[in-house]
Amino acid sequence: MMMTSRICPKPSSVLAFLLVSAVLSVPHIVHAQAISSPAKLSVHWEELTASDFREGIRRSQGTCLLPFGILEKHGPHLPLGTDLLDVRYAALHAAEQEYAVVFPEYYFGQIAEARHEPGTMAYSRNLQLALLQETTDEMARNGCKKVLIVNGHGGNEHLLPYFAQTQLDKPRDYVVYVFDEHTPSSGGPAKKSSGVDWHAGESETSNMMISRPDTVHLDRATNESGADQARQKLPEDVYTGIWWYTRFPFHYSGDGSVANKELGEYQMKGWIDSVVKAIRSVKGDDVSLKLQNEFYEKSAHPLDTQP
Numbered sequence: 001m002m003m004t005s006r007i008c009p010k011p012s013s014v015l016a017f018l019l020v021s022a023v024l025s026v027p028h029i030v031h032a033q034a035i036s037s038p039a040k041l042s043v044h045w046e047e048l049t050a051s052d053f054r055e056g057i058r059r060s061q062g063t064c065l066l067p068f069g070i071l072e073k074h075g076p077h078l079p080l081g082t083d084l085l086d087v088r089y090a091a092l093h094a095a096e097q098e099y100a101v102v103f104p105e106y107y108f109g110q111i112a113e114a115r116h117e118p119g120t121m122a123y124s125r126n127l128q129l130a131l132l133q134e135t136t137d138e139m140a141r142n143g144c145k146k147v148l149i150v151n152g153h154g155g156n157e158h159l160l161p162y163f164a165q166t167q168l169d170k171p172r173d174y175v176v177y178v179f180d181e182h183t184p185s186s187g188g189p190a191k192k193s194s195g196v197d198w199h200a201g202e203s204e205t206s207n208m209m210i211s212r213p214d215t216v217h218l219d220r221a222t223n224e225s226g227a228d229q230a231r232q233k234l235p236e237d238v239y240t241g242i243w244w245y246t247r248f249p250f251h252y253s254g255d256g257s258v259a260n261k262e263l264g265e266y267q268m269k270g271w272i273d274s275v276v277k278a279i280r281s282v283k284g285d286d287v288s289l290k291l292q293n294e295f296y297e298k299s300a301h302p303l304d305t306q307p
């Protein structure tokens with residue numbers, strides 16, 4: 001369906017006549033400007049022509065977004081791609097307000113803890129890092145000197161800062177920025193559920209009612225329990241990789257059945273606004289790359305570094 005809707009239909013003879021008349025009536029100079037600098041430029045990397053891509057990089061001042069999702073069970077009622085669908089909705093709308101080129105669908109992150117559920121794609125540790133590095137390297141080679149990773153998946157919360165830290169291991173001519181905020185911390189419609197609301201719960205389900213309402217099966221949201229199983233007895237500051245499974249083995253945390261559009265609208269707007277702010281601050285950042293270069297240079301001969 002998507003394919004056919006994107007194929008240009010053959011214009012009828014009447015439409016062809018109107019198009020020809022319109023082209024003939026437009027002065028050539030306007031036409032030439034439209035070709036060299038299109039007023040409306042897609043934010044989707046994959047929808048730009050090669051020459052429009054060049055214009056996109058210029059217009060975005062080399063700022064490109066990498067919305068990062070995952071394929072993972074989301075309770076009994078939300079689709080596997082929930083995180084990617086939500087984060088792309090926020091990132092694409094933000095980029096339309098503050099122009100940036102948005103990389104295509106990317107879901108190659110950390111999700112080992114959902115390997116027991118259907119539909120999970122859990123790439124190995126080395127491949128996650130290697131693929132992300134090659135992706136940002138290739139983005140930078142194409143002019144994205146500021147790569148803003150917009151994270152949509154909680155399980156990436158350690159992977160992404162670690163990836164950013166490892167950018168210091170050898171000289172690179174670009175900066176990786178990680179943005180990992182989803183929902184406004186306060187305000188908005190009162191929550192109907194109490195307790196944790198982390199995964200496929202009231203908030204995330206409400207967001208999906210805005211980004212992809214056609215994929216939400218609200219009537220199934222009570223088919224499974226999203227309660228905290230609390231099976232691990234350890235202090236909070238002792239970390240294990242199995243912690244999520246001990247608490248939420250069904251990949252459901254909260255109560256999606258009370259989700260509503262009002263909450264989704266508020267949260268999604270907050271998410272979009274926060275990404276817009278992040279894009280603006282990244283565009284305005286002229287310090288990180290400069291100091292990164294200074295750091296690379298110094299780290300080539302550490303004995304010369306003086307306090």
Ligand SMILES: [Zn+2]
Nearest residue numbers: 082083199200
């Ligand atoms: Zn999610």
